Amino acid sequence: xxxxxxxxxxxxxxxxxxxxxxxxxxxxxxxxxxxxxxxxxxxxxxxxxxxxxxxxxxxxxxxxxxxxxxxxxxxxxxxxxxxxxxxxxxxxxxxxxxxxxxxxxxxxxxxxxxxxxxxxxxxxxxxxxxxxxxxxxxxxxxxxxxxxxxxxxxxxxxxxxxxxxxxxxxxxxxxxxxxxxxxxxxxxxxxxxxxxxxxxxxxxxxxxxxxxxxxxxxxxxxxxxxxxxxxxxxxxxxxxxxxxxxxxxxxxxxxxxxxxxxxxxxxxxxxxxxxxxxxxxxxxxxxxxxxxxxxxxxxxxxxxxxxxxxxxx
Amino acid sequence: xxxxxxxxxxxxxxxxxxxxxxxxxxxxxxxxxxxxxxxxxxxxxxxxxxxxxxxxxxxxxxxxxxxxxxxxxxxxxxxxxxxxxxxxxxxxxxxxxxxxxxxxxxxxxxxxxxxxxxxxxxxxxxxxxxxxxxxxxxxxxxxxxxxxxxxxxxxxxxxxxxxxxxxxxxxxxxxxxxxxxxxxxxxxxxxxxxxxxxxxxxxxxxxxxxxxxxxxxxxxxxxxxxxxxxxxxxxxxxxxxxxxxxxxxxxxxxxxxxxxxxxxxxxxxxxxxxxxxxxxxxxxxxxxxxxxxxxxxxxxxxxxxxxxxxxxxxxxxxxxx
Numbered sequence: 001x002x003x004x005x006x007x008x009x010x011x012x013x014x015x016x017x018x019x020x021x022x023x024x025x026x027x028x029x030x031x032x033x034x035x036x037x038x039x040x041x042x043x044x045x046x047x048x049x050x051x052x053x054x055x056x057x058x059x060x061x062x063x064x065x066x067x068x069x070x071x072x073x074x075x076x077x078x079x080x081x082x083x084x085x086x087x088x089x090x091x092x093x094x095x096x097x098x099x100x101x102x103x104x105x106x107x108x109x110x111x112x113x114x115x116x117x118x119x120x121x122x123x124x125x126x127x128x129x130x131x132x133x134x135x136x137x138x139x140x141x142x143x144x145x146x147x148x149x150x151x152x153x154x155x156x157x158x159x160x161x162x163x164x165x166x167x168x169x170x171x172x173x174x175x176x177x178x179x180x181x182x183x184x185x186x187x188x189x190x191x192x193x194x195x196x197x198x199x200x201x202x203x204x205x206x207x208x209x210x211x212x213x214x215x216x217x218x219x220x221x222x223x224x225x226x227x228x229x230x231x232x233x234x235x236x237x238x239x240x241x242x243x244x245x246x247x248x249x250x251x252x253x254x255x256x257x258x259x260x261x262x263x264x265x266x267x268x269x270x271x272x273x274x275x276x277x278x279x280x281x282x283x284x285x286x287x288x289x290x291x292x293x294x295x296x297x298x299x300x301x302x303x304x305x306x307x308x309x310x311x312x313x
Numbered sequence: 314x315x316x317x318x319x320x321x322x323x324x325x326x327x328x329x330x331x332x333x334x335x336x337x338x339x340x341x342x343x344x345x346x347x348x349x350x351x352x353x354x355x356x357x358x359x360x361x362x363x364x365x366x367x368x369x370x371x372x373x374x375x376x377x378x379x380x381x382x383x384x385x386x387x388x389x390x391x392x393x394x395x396x397x398x399x400x401x402x403x404x405x406x407x408x409x410x411x412x413x414x415x416x417x418x419x420x421x422x423x424x425x426x427x428x429x430x431x432x433x434x435x436x437x438x439x440x441x442x443x444x445x446x447x448x449x450x451x452x453x454x455x456x457x458x459x460x461x462x463x464x465x466x467x468x469x470x471x472x473x474x475x476x477x478x479x480x481x482x483x484x485x486x487x488x489x490x491x492x493x494x495x496x497x498x499x500x501x502x503x504x505x506x507x508x509x510x511x512x513x514x515x516x517x518x519x520x521x522x523x524x525x526x527x528x529x530x531x532x533x534x535x536x537x538x539x540x541x542x543x544x545x546x547x548x549x550x551x552x553x554x555x556x557x558x559x560x561x562x563x564x565x566x567x568x569x570x571x572x573x574x575x576x577x578x579x580x581x582x583x584x585x586x587x588x589x590x591x592x593x594x595x596x597x598x599x600x601x602x603x604x605x606x607x608x609x610x611x612x613x614x615x616x617x618x619x620x621x622x623x624x625x626x627x628x629x630x631x632x633x634x
Binding site: 034035036037038059060061095096098101103104105127130131210268287289290 | 387509512576
């Protein structure tokens with residue numbers, strides 16, 4: 001299984017900024033597309049690469065999907081592929097996947113985005129408007145590099161702040177984090193430096209971790225690790241996992257069929273039960289309790305130490 | 314009544330609570346026919362469907378607390394409406410259709426002679442809350458679970474045909490708390506496993522399970538609220554020679570559906586009743602039910618309210634040739 005269950009046709013494309021291309025996608029052959037929770041993404045098949053892109057359009061019974069692709073010249077080539085596709089091309093895609101939804105009971109939603117991290121927030125503010133949810137959006141971007149600005153200003157009106165430069169951003173966020181109504185939830189997406197600094201500032205200001213939500217689908221830890229051995233419980237076979245490959249990759253190389261989706265530790269598709277050994281979790285999918293129990297591992301990103309793992313396969 | 318689509322729930326001679334979920338829309342062949350190809354079962358279109366929905370409307374009018382819809386479940390209520398109507402239109406195209414132009418919808422249900430136009434997100438375009446409107450088109454009770462803090466919360470629903478529980482009482486509780494009274498469930502890890510399964514449930518991957526109990530008479534509303542009306546039915550049932558006609562196997566087909574845009578879980582409960590006399594007509598079912606009742610642990614029998622009638626029911630089932 002590849003996880004690419006949708007075939008989407010590019011029905012429109014436009015430039016948001018020099019290096020950002022927005023695509024409109026419809027179901028190839030017509031038909032309805034699945035709705036999604038705000039903050040969801042698609043994993044697109046970019047000529048063999050799998051890249052995740054946040055959905056920016058209407059989320060309820062959508063007639064088309066919208067994504068915005070930042071060209072990463074030093075990336076894996078996936079974004080360049082999407083920038084080069086003509087209108088009319090067909091792309092394979094996962095269904096929408098989400099781990100960044102709005103919390104229904106929140107008294108107020110504070111969205112903070114940096115750079116291309118604005119994309120999931122577009123769907124968030126669109127649905128917040130639809131359902132009359134109380135929200136504010138802080139969008140920090142480098143001069144001349146903002147995306148979707150006209151649309152955001154129209155959607156948000158005076159609920160949008162666009163701080164200029166690091167000092168102004170820091171000051172504005174400092175104020176915002178210390179002046180929200182009780183019951184506010186904070187949603188963060190953007191460069192790791194912004195997400196980390198705002199998370200730290202929120203913790204310092206007394207925000208409970210359950211009220212701080214981050215989207216970092218590109219940030220799962222792919223750093224190479226140490227080699228370890230996986231044992232297949234069913235057959236007793238051992239599979240050597242090299243330091244520069246994933247557990248998922250090693251299992252597939254050994255002929256085992258393991259489903260996968262995002263391969264970035266987000267979607268949960270490649271979960272494998274663990275019978276013995278202690279996983280080194282590198283995903284963003286398992287809950288803290290599930291991590292602590294050690295009963296499952298997300299094989300696309302997570303690894304193990306010298307003692308290895310016994311897998312429920 | 315015809316039993317051709319009755320979802321006989323007992324698949325072995327021994328019943329224990331477990332996480333008995335399977336993919337939705339899987340047809341199950343039974344001794345009488347089969348069931349389960351669709352999510353919704355409107356039954357025979359000769360009036361049972363309309364009668365059950367008239368009964369629901371009567372209950373809701375008399376006791377509006379059977380519908381729980383707090384403000385934070387507004388998006389989930391609309392999600393439920395589009396999901397239920399959309400599914401009905403797909404499964405029963407001869408009788409129902411949902412047309413759409415952008416955010417304007419038109420629903421037509423020939424069986425109930427209902428035509429309703431509405432605007433997505435505009436409550437004033439419907440005669441009632443969208444969740445209640447959805448419940449006026451399917452016999453299933455509808456329960457909505459919100460997911461937050463890695464937990465499921467029973468936060469909304471329309472439940473008129475509860476088997477010994479009360480949505481008004483359970484509303485706002487955690488998934489684990491709602492299952493507190495069920496014997497053995499927590500101890501055996503069934504609640505935790507079920508909740509972990511549900512927390513990961515994805516839109517488009519619908520599941521279902523069955524549950525069963527017994528009811529005296531063809532009574533759908535055996536809720537806690539209605540207990541003064543149905544409890545007396547049980548008095549003397551164990552010695553009533555009409556027991557096989559009066560005592561019914563009550564089967565719930567429950568669906569678990571992740572709503573795509575609100576992220577809530579829609580839990581549907583469709584109740585089917587068949588009298589012991591009806592069950593007795595099918596030898597395999599009669600033998601299976603007798604075996605299960607004979608083996609039922611006392612705490613489970615007590616929870617299902619069967620302690621007093623169980624020996625008499627068992628005697629009757631075994632008396633058949």
